[in-house]
Amino acid sequence: MIRMRRVTKVYKGNVYALEDVTVDIERGEFAFLVGPSGSGKSTFIKLLIKEEEPTGGQIYIADTNINQLRKWKVPYLRRKIGCVFQDFKLLPHKTVYQNVAYAMEVTGKSHRIAEQQVPEVLKLVGLGHKLESFPDELSGGEQQRVAIARAFINRPPILLADEPTGNVDPSLADGVVRLLEKINDSGTTVIMATHDKQIVNTFRKRVIAMENGRIIRDQDRGVYGYE
Amino acid sequence: MNKITYFASETWASLRKNLILAVAAIAVVAVSLGILALVVMGWNMFSNMIKSAERKVGEIDVYLSDLTMEEERQAIEAYLVSIPEVDPLQVTYKDKETALQEFKERFKDQPELWEYLTENPLPNSYELSTKDPKDVGVVVGEISNNAPYRERIEDIKSASGAIEKLENIFDKFRQIGIIGVIALAIISILLVSVTIQVAIFARRREIGIMKLVGATNWFIRWPFLLEGVFEGLLGSIVAILVSWAVKVWILDKLIDNLQFLRLSLSSSLLWVLFPCMIVGGIIIGALGSAYALGRFLEV
Numbered sequence: 001m002i003r004m005r006r007v008t009k010v011y012k013g014n015v016y017a018l019e020d021v022t023v024d025i026e027r028g029e030f031a032f033l034v035g036p037s038g039s040g041k042s043t044f045i046k047l048l049i050k051e052e053e054p055t056g057g058q059i060y061i062a063d064t065n066i067n068q069l070r071k072w073k074v075p076y077l078r079r080k081i082g083c084v085f086q087d088f089k090l091l092p093h094k095t096v097y098q099n100v101a102y103a104m105e106v107t108g109k110s111h112r113i114a115e116q117q118v119p120e121v122l123k124l125v126g127l128g129h130k131l132e133s134f135p136d137e138l139s140g141g142e143q144q145r146v147a148i149a150r151a152f153i154n155r156p157p158i159l160l161a162d163e164p165t166g167n168v169d170p171s172l173a174d175g176v177v178r179l180l181e182k183i184n185d186s187g188t189t190v191i192m193a194t195h196d197k198q199i200v201n202t203f204r205k206r207v208i209a210m211e212n213g214r215i216i217r218d219q220d221r222g223v224y225g226y227e
Numbered sequence: 228m229n230k231i232t233y234f235a236s237e238t239w240a241s242l243r244k245n246l247i248l249a250v251a252a253i254a255v256v257a258v259s260l261g262i263l264a265l266v267v268m269g270w271n272m273f274s275n276m277i278k279s280a281e282r283k284v285g286e287i288d289v290y291l292s293d294l295t296m297e298e299e300r301q302a303i304e305a306y307l308v309s310i311p312e313v314d315p316l317q318v319t320y321k322d323k324e325t326a327l328q329e330f331k332e333r334f335k336d337q338p339e340l341w342e343y344l345t346e347n348p349l350p351n352s353y354e355l356s357t358k359d360p361k362d363v364g365v366v367v368g369e370i371s372n373n374a375p376y377r378e379r380i381e382d383i384k385s386a387s388g389a390i391e392k393l394e395n396i397f398d399k400f401r402q403i404g405i406i407g408v409i410a411l412a413i414i415s416i417l418l419v420s421v422t423i424q425v426a427i428f429a430r431r432r433e434i435g436i437m438k439l440v441g442a443t444n445w446f447i448r449w450p451f452l453l454e455g456v457f458e459g460l461l462g463s464i465v466a467i468l469v470s471w472a473v474k475v476w477i478l479d480k481l482i483d484n485l486q487f488l489r490l491s492l493s494s495s496l497l498w499v500l501f502p503c504m505i506v507g508g509i510i511i512g513a514l515g516s517a518y519a520l521g522r523f524l525e526v
Contacts (some may be wrong), residue, residue: 075441077441079440091432101439106446107231
């Protein structure tokens with residue numbers, strides 16, 4: 001599903017964010033991308049949605065080399081990749097329902113389809129009863145569930161989560177990851193960047209560990225560190 | 228349909244949010260198009276006045292005596308065509324009957340001037356134009372000194388210098404007007420673009436999310452483009468209303484009260500001018516938002 005070949009990303013000022021990263025992530029996999037801040041996890045994710053361009057190397061998504069993707073095709077790439085961020089990125093003046101429906105509207109789907117599917121997906125994330133709430137009336141965990149619902153509403157084959165539990169109460173963080181697991185069970189490839197040791201150790205998924213822009217360990221059913 | 232209502236509501240919401248800027252942009256668009264309208268209407272009135280004048284700049288009428296014989300007339304014609312400063316294609320013979328017809332046509336509102344004529348008092352004549360209006364004096368001198376059968380030429384008339392001067396003044400007026408309109412159009416494009424920049428800035432978070440969930444670039448751009456176009460359109464409508472008022476309350480009164488100047492405004496002009504103003508407003512709005520989108524919306 002995702003193939004990176006010798007990918008390097010250098011930011012201005014000769015800052016190496018990624019260095020010679022080669023990795024394969026198969027369809028339907030669930031992978032944790034772990035490492036301290038500044039290890040290159042966020043750059044990894046930004047490269048996949050073409051928010052940044054690699055300095056060197058090739059990136060393939062579903063056998064398409066996205067380096068060569070025309071600019072106007074980028075939105076269509078992003079429709080295949082759901083994204084969840086630490087800061088939720090919800091629109092404060094829209095309700096839970098509207099926030100999720102928005103992702104369908106901007107891709108040109110009709111209100112009728114949104115009316116059918118949005119409540120369904122919100123029920124899936126456990127917020128079926130809060131359609132009309134506004135984001136600031138929800139807890140961090142609930143807001144992140146809305147964001148996950150929005151990322152999943154168009155049924156993307158890939159879901160990327162960058163520190164999704166970072167702003168969520170630790171007691172609710174497990175629930176967020178279980179939700180990602182549920183989405184993974186439906187066939188979606190999930191990559192979750194995190195430095196939450198406890199979560200990584202609890203869920204025992206594939207662990208891709210990064211440090212200083214390099215992959216230092218790639219392990220199935222792994223844990224956060226060796227200690 | 229779904230998309231159209233979406234774009235329309237986004238545009239409207241954004242316009243309301245920065246109302247003061249939008250009003251300023253609309254006002255400047257209106258002023259620039261209004262000045263354009265004034266220049267065009269003024270120019271039209273002036274050129275109608277010039278047209279109604281007996282002779283245009285560079286034109287000379289040569290009147291022949293009724294005693295002129297056909298060979299004499301031909302000799303005079305050959306001579307007129309041969310003058311180097313005269314445009315040989317612009318030498319036309321006008322006989323008495325045609326001259327009378329034209330006279331009746333021109334004064335059809337004052338039939339008392341010609342109703343009681345028993346014979347045609349108007350002479351046969353030649354109308355000629357110089358290649359360069361400046362040479363009128365030279366040509367008039369040449370004809371009065373060297374024409375064959377000089378005694379058959381009763382009179383030589385050329386346009387008065389006053390009209391020439393007026394034309395120069397109006398040319399200046401038109402040039403200044405056009406430069407002013409262009410300058411104002413650029414200012415309006417920039418002002419529209421500022422309102423769009425503000426709108427983009429106010430919605431940057433939303434734009435980021437739209438990109439994230441895969442909205443196409445044009446889907447993001449449309450509401451902003453429409454906002455600029457709407458401002459331009461509104462500005463042009465205001466300008467049309469104002470210039471209509473100026474026409475009805477000022478120009479028409481001027482035309483009525485200064486009849487001796489034979490001012491007039493072609494009625495078909497406004498049917499061309501007003502649609503052009505609407506198109507101009509839309510273009511100004513579209514250019515303004517395109518400029519803002521190009522510079523401040525990386526999609």
